[in-house]
Structures are given as C-alpha cells and as structure tokens.
Amino acid sequence: MSLLETIDQPRDLRGLSAAQLERLSEEIRAFLIHHVSRTGGHLGPNLGVVELTIALHRVFDSPQDPMVFDTGHQSYVHKILTGRRDRFPTLKQRHGLSGYPSRTESEHDWVENQHASASLSYADGLAKAIRLRDDDQTVVAVIGDGALTGGMAWEALNNIAAAKDLPVVIVVNDNGRSYTPTVGAIANHLTTLRTDPRYEQVLDLVRRSVTRAPLVGSAAYELLHGVKTGLKDVLAPQGMFADLGMKYVGPIDGHDIGAVERALQQAKNFGGPVLVHVITQKGKGYPAAENNVEDQFHTVGKFDEITGELLAGSKGPSWTDVFGEELVRLGRRDDRLVAITAAMLYPTGLHRFAEAFPERTFDVGIAEQHAVTSAAGLAMGGMHPVFGVYATFLNRAFDQLLLDVAMHRLGVTFVLDRAGVTGNDGASHNGVWDMSLLPIVPGLHLAAPRDATRLREALGRAVSVDDAPTVLRYSKDAVPADIGAIESVNGVDVLAGSVAEPSDVLIVGYGAMVPTALAVGRRLTDQGVAATVVDPVWALPVNPALIDLAASHQLVITVEDNGVVGGCGARLAQEFGTRGLPTPVRNFGVPPAFLEHGSRAEILDEIGLSAQDIARATLEQLLGHARPMTAEDVLQDQQRPSA
Incomplete structure (x- = not known):
C-alpha cells in the first residue's frame, strides 16, 4: 500500500516523519500527473x-480553521488530503469532482467562487465573525502573487492590517506567475527578491536560526521576521506590507x-x-510542466503521462486563434489599434499581437x-483599444464599461472569449450573463458571430467604431465550418427557409446557437x-429589419446560450x-441558475437547449397543446430534464 492510500483526513498527516512527508509529496505529484493526464485540469x-x-x-x-484558496485552481492537493482522493478519476466530469473548491463536496471547502483576488475579503469577513463570536479559530487565505495584482486584494489588505487582533494568516504563494508570468511593480519587487543571489543565504540563516531557538510567540516572530538581524534592510519585500502595518x-x-x-506555526501563534x-x-517535479514556456501547464487537456505531450484535441483553428490572427492583420493596417489583457495574454490569443506589436500591448495583471x-x-488619447477577456470576467468591470467607456462615447472593443456555457470549469466560469448585462448600456453594439468569416467581418467593423463600445462574443467550442447565408435582408442573414412569403415560425439564432437553430x-x-x-x-442594437421579419410570422423563437x-x-x-x-415571442436560453460542471453538450441538454427539446416545445405551442406561456412557465420549462 502506498503512503498516500493511508491519508483519508488531514489528521492522518500529523504522525508522519520528515522522510515520510517527502515520500508522500512524491506520491501526490505522481497521483496528480496520472489523473490529470486523463481528465485535464489545472496541473502546474x-x-x-x-x-x-x-x-x-x-x-x-x-475545517475548524477555515482555509480559503484564491480562485481555487490550486486546491487539488487540498482535496486529496481531505477525503476525496478516490473521486479523482471523475475530476471535471458531469456529477464528478469539481475542479475548484465546492461546498457541496466537503466541509473543508469554505468558498467556491473561482475568480481571483477575492480570498482576502472572504478571510477578512470570516475573521471578524470569529472575533465577534470569541471563537478559537484561525482563518487561512492562500493567494498567489498573480492575484495580488488585483485591486480587491489590496482593499482587503488595507482592512486586515488595520485590525491588529484579527486571526488571519495570509499565505502568499509566490511562483512568479498567474496564467503566465506575473506583471507590474508588485511582481517586479518580488522577482527582485527571488533572483537576488543573497536569497539562498537568507533562507539558510532563517532556517538555522528558527531551528536553534526555542522561542514562542512574538519573540519567535521577530527572529523569523529578521528585524534583529537587519535582514529587512537587505531584502525588503515586506516594506510594502509593513507600510500597511x-x-x-x-x-x-x-x-x-x-x-x-515552522513559519506557519509562528504566524498562527502571533495572535494577529x-x-x-x-x-x-509552478509545475514542480514534472519536467514537461516545468519546461513549458507558455504557462507551465497551468491548465491542460488530456496529455501523455510519460512524455507530457498533449493528446490530439479538436482539429482546425479555435475561435481564439481566428481572433488573434485577424487582430494582427488589422493592427498592421491601423497603428491606432492597441491590445489590453488582464493577465491572460495566451488564453485570449493576444500573444500574437504582443509578438508583432509589443509596444502596443498592455498586460495590466488581474x-x-x-x-x-x-x-x-x-481611447481618449486617440487609440482604439481591444480588450480580450473571458466573458465571465467582464462582470467585474461592468461599472467601468457603463460609466467610464459608454457614458463618454468612447470606441473600445471588448472581445469576450469563453462566452456562453463553458462546461467543465464550473458555475462561475460560464459566460452566460454578458448578453443580459450589456443591453442596458446606452449605445453599445454587440455581435455574436456564428463562424470564422463572421468573426473577421465583425472585428473589422468593431474597431472602426470610435464613438461607442463594441462587443464580440464567442464560445469555447471549436469553430464550426462557415455557414453561408441564402440572402441578407438589411444586415440580417437568412440561413434557411424563405422571407419571400410568411412562414409559420421565425427562428432567431445567436452566435454559437446558430447550428442548433438550424437543426430546430x-x-x-x-x-x-x-x-x-x-x-x-x-x-x-436590435436591427429594425429583424423586427419587420418577425412581425410577419405566426411565432418567433429565439435561441441563445446566455441567460434567458x-x-x-x-x-x-x-x-x-x-x-x-x-x-408571440418564445425565448430559449439558460435558466437563472448556477450550472453544475460538465461538458457543454451535457449541460445544454439538461437545461432544455437541445434541438430536439426546442423543436418539441415550439411544435406544442404552434399546435395549441400548451396554454400561453408566462415568464414563470418559460423558466420552469428551461429547467426541466430532457426527455
């Protein structure tokens, strides 16, 4: 029996020797590589x-001491040590183990929000509640150096530091990377420390000092802190934290x-x-990950466990590839185009633009x-910015889009990757809110291209608009083959049927749901x-030509992978x-619920967005087998299981 097989709960770790802990670490790494190679996930x-x-x-x-993992993508080891080892073959599978902390899985998971820079705010609130109840608990927040580029983390630090008696231990997991290398002044400060030749000497001195000294409480803290040795004046990343107290x-x-x-124990004993x-x-112990220049296997699909080579996925370019290549082409024609990313240069495809125009590319961190x-x-300065971002992350910046961009009538293009139901990454990564939020923004233009040709055309049009925000959205799925139009009626593409004379049903498909609309x-x-x-x-804005077409039909149905x-x-x-x-208009979309993880196809089928379900519901309404639908009926219908 392996040592790992004897670890079912955290308490099983307490009696292990140093040699056993080292062996356990090796077994956990082998376990992770073995299982993630088969399911995909956050390996590095x-x-x-x-x-x-x-x-x-x-x-x-x-779980007595709450542990909060920022974003949660680094919680796999935590899951293994808290009784979920045997469920790892189901990682990111429908009804299987989530790729993030999940409160429904375990009492050890306190927070399951999967967006960065939020852990310290959770920890602040939890610790204040503990203090008010006078409980004997410590809150632990694990945050990466990448997440420290997010302003929310510093807002929380400002409050935590001001409360001298809060039982909080903040662990900054500093690996110099988020998805890709961390950027900005904070990252530069920490990088200086990591690359300073005196760093190893400091580590060795602290290690030997703490081992020798039988101190407890604040005395041990001061020794570890390096105050009495003057180390803080030699290597001082703590300066930026000390300024906050x-x-x-x-x-x-x-x-x-x-x-x-030793460091964690002293921090726990400090009392504040x-x-x-x-x-x-990042990626330690697996050469394929360590040597991966792009992201050190931050997140991967299935791969060969021995060689680390990614297994063949979908053939042909992705939506991200098409966008990245087209933006470079447009950038060569228009030197006003600039690109912005929030620590996601490669995931959003902007790395191509960065390689071609490094001086016109800005990574602002998370x-x-x-x-x-x-x-x-x-935009005020005469540029046309293109901000590439996952659709779900745009939620965080809605106020800025509304008041800082739209109210000033500025030409900024937002390109929303992973729009719609994304599937295996779970509830907070689905991009199903953007088309509900954005219609309330005055003057905003939004395109949902159905194929690569329409994406290129829409991007070209978007970057030519300089007096209003423009938005393009596309899914995580593979780009389908081009879907040609029979004709175009004042900008509305007719894909099937005829507009020469009225038909029974007009089916309006948006973006990734156009193939489903055609199947219906x-x-x-x-x-x-x-x-x-x-x-x-x-x-x-809604095209008047679409309204004119819709008015001549017995029934209009709309199909979108956004909130209904x-x-x-x-x-x-x-x-x-x-x-x-x-x-009458019948809307088919995502119900107002947080969707469990699973493949996109599985989720769409379960929420009634398969072609079969939509066609059946449409036929029933046409034949009068269903009473007139109320808004409540629509939502309940969307949530019923597929037949």
Whole structure:
C-alpha cells in the first residue's frame, strides 16, 4: 500500500516523519500527473503547492480553521488530503469532482467562487465573525502573487492590517506567475527578491536560526521576521506590507515542509494578522510542466503521462486563434489599434499581437476594472483599444464599461472569449450573463458571430467604431465550418427557409446557437411546419429589419446560450411590446441558475437547449397543446430534464 492510500483526513498527516512527508509529496505529484493526464485540469499550480498544502493541514485544523484558496485552481492537493482522493478519476466530469473548491463536496471547502483576488475579503469577513463570536479559530487565505495584482486584494489588505487582533494568516504563494508570468511593480519587487543571489543565504540563516531557538510567540516572530538581524534592510519585500502595518514572515522555501510548518506555526501563534511569503515553483517535479514556456501547464487537456505531450484535441483553428490572427492583420493596417489583457495574454490569443506589436500591448495583471478604465483613457488619447477577456470576467468591470467607456462615447472593443456555457470549469466560469448585462448600456453594439468569416467581418467593423463600445462574443467550442447565408435582408442573414412569403415560425439564432437553430428548423420542417432561420449577427442594437421579419410570422423563437432573463431574445420581445406587435415571442436560453460542471453538450441538454427539446416545445405551442406561456412557465420549462 502506498503512503498516500493511508491519508483519508488531514489528521492522518500529523504522525508522519520528515522522510515520510517527502515520500508522500512524491506520491501526490505522481497521483496528480496520472489523473490529470486523463481528465485535464489545472496541473502546474497544484504540482507547485504540494509541500505547502501538506504543511497547512499539519499546522491548522481544517475545517475548524477555515482555509480559503484564491480562485481555487490550486486546491487539488487540498482535496486529496481531505477525503476525496478516490473521486479523482471523475475530476471535471458531469456529477464528478469539481475542479475548484465546492461546498457541496466537503466541509473543508469554505468558498467556491473561482475568480481571483477575492480570498482576502472572504478571510477578512470570516475573521471578524470569529472575533465577534470569541471563537478559537484561525482563518487561512492562500493567494498567489498573480492575484495580488488585483485591486480587491489590496482593499482587503488595507482592512486586515488595520485590525491588529484579527486571526488571519495570509499565505502568499509566490511562483512568479498567474496564467503566465506575473506583471507590474508588485511582481517586479518580488522577482527582485527571488533572483537576488543573497536569497539562498537568507533562507539558510532563517532556517538555522528558527531551528536553534526555542522561542514562542512574538519573540519567535521577530527572529523569523529578521528585524534583529537587519535582514529587512537587505531584502525588503515586506516594506510594502509593513507600510500597511502588516506583519511579515519570509521568504520561505515553499518546497521545504519543515520550514513552511515552522513559519506557519509562528504566524498562527502571533495572535494577529500575519503574511507568510512562500516561494514555490509552478509545475514542480514534472519536467514537461516545468519546461513549458507558455504557462507551465497551468491548465491542460488530456496529455501523455510519460512524455507530457498533449493528446490530439479538436482539429482546425479555435475561435481564439481566428481572433488573434485577424487582430494582427488589422493592427498592421491601423497603428491606432492597441491590445489590453488582464493577465491572460495566451488564453485570449493576444500573444500574437504582443509578438508583432509589443509596444502596443498592455498586460495590466488581474485587474479587469483598471483594464477597462485604462482602455477609456487610451481611447481618449486617440487609440482604439481591444480588450480580450473571458466573458465571465467582464462582470467585474461592468461599472467601468457603463460609466467610464459608454457614458463618454468612447470606441473600445471588448472581445469576450469563453462566452456562453463553458462546461467543465464550473458555475462561475460560464459566460452566460454578458448578453443580459450589456443591453442596458446606452449605445453599445454587440455581435455574436456564428463562424470564422463572421468573426473577421465583425472585428473589422468593431474597431472602426470610435464613438461607442463594441462587443464580440464567442464560445469555447471549436469553430464550426462557415455557414453561408441564402440572402441578407438589411444586415440580417437568412440561413434557411424563405422571407419571400410568411412562414409559420421565425427562428432567431445567436452566435454559437446558430447550428442548433438550424437543426430546430430542420426538425420543424420535417413535421410540416414552415420555418425560416435567421442570424442577426449584430444582436445589439436590435436591427429594425429583424423586427419587420418577425412581425410577419405566426411565432418567433429565439435561441441563445446566455441567460434567458434579460438576454437578446428578451430584448427582441421588448421591442415587440414597445411597438405593439401581436406576434408571440418564445425565448430559449439558460435558466437563472448556477450550472453544475460538465461538458457543454451535457449541460445544454439538461437545461432544455437541445434541438430536439426546442423543436418539441415550439411544435406544442404552434399546435395549441400548451396554454400561453408566462415568464414563470418559460423558466420552469428551461429547467426541466430532457426527455
């Protein structure tokens, strides 16, 4: 039996020797590589926190002591040590183990929000509640140096440091990277420390000093802190934390379990907020990850466990590839184009633009709010910024988009990658809110291209608009083959059927759901229902030509992979109401619920967005088998299981 097989709960770690802990670390790394190679997932971050997580669970008493992992993508080791080892073959699979902390999985998971820079705010609130209840608990927040580029983290630090008696230990997992190398002044400051030739000497001195000294409480803290040795004047990353009044311990070798344990124990005993600075290596122990220049296997699909080579995925270019290549082409024609990313240069495809135009590319770190207002400033200065961001992360910067960009009528293009149902990454990574939020922004233009040709055309048009924000959204799925139009009616593409004379049903498909809309049309046609399928391409503002087409049909249905509440279908129905048109509109979209992880196809099927379900519901309504639908009926219908 392996040593790992004897670890079912954190308490099982307490009696292990140093040699056993080292062996356990090796077994955990082999376990991670074996299972993630078969399921895909966040490998690099978890290989880097093996010793750190073991030390955390030996010093703190989870779940009594809440542990909050920032973003949570580095929580796999935590899951392994808290009774979920046997479920790892189901990682990121439907009804299987989540790729992030999950409160429904384990009492050891306190927070499951998967967006960065939020852990310290959770920790601040939890610690204040503990203090008010006078409980004997310590809150531990594990945050990466990348997440420290987010302003929310510093807002929390400002409050935590001001409360001298808060039982909080902040562990900064410093590996110099978020998805890709961390950027900005904070990153530069920490990098200076990591690369200083005196760093190893400092680590050795701290290690030997703490080992020799039988001190406890604040005396041990001061020794570890380096105050009496003058180390803070030699290597001073703590300076930026000391200015806030934050106690600092470090730097600590994050792959030395003993050193990390000693630092954490002293921080726990201090009696107030302490920041422990731990240096780790992303992808440690797996050469394929360590040597991966792009992101050190931050997140990977299935790969060969032995060689590390990624297994063949979908063939052909991705939406991200098409966007990245087209932006470079446009950038060569227009030197006003600039690119902005929030620490996601490679995931959003902007690395190509950065390689071609490094001086016109700006990585602002995990700071979406700042990115948008900085884009506003660039636009004011005569540039046309293109901000590439995952659709779900745009939620964080909605206020800036509304008031800093749109209210000033500025030409900024937002390109939303991973829009719609993204699937395996879980509830907070689905991009299903953007088309509900954006219709309320005055003057905004939004396109949902159905294929690569429409994406290129829409991007070209978007970057030519200099007096309003423009938005392009596309899915995580593979780019489908081009879907040609039979004709175009004032900007509305007719994909099937005919507009020469009225048909029974007009089916409006948006973006990634156009193939589904076409499949619905075919099913209805097979049942003797005359159906016309159209794609408005530019969903906002609503094209008057689309309203004219819709008014001549018996029924209009809209299909989108966005929230059904307030989405583009709802916006079209509102236009009908405003104009007093009698044609009923039936909207199909994502119900107002947080969707469990699973493949995109599985989720769409479960929420009633398969072609079969939509065609059946449409046919029932046409044949009068269903009473007139209320808004509540629509939502309940969306949530029922597929037949």
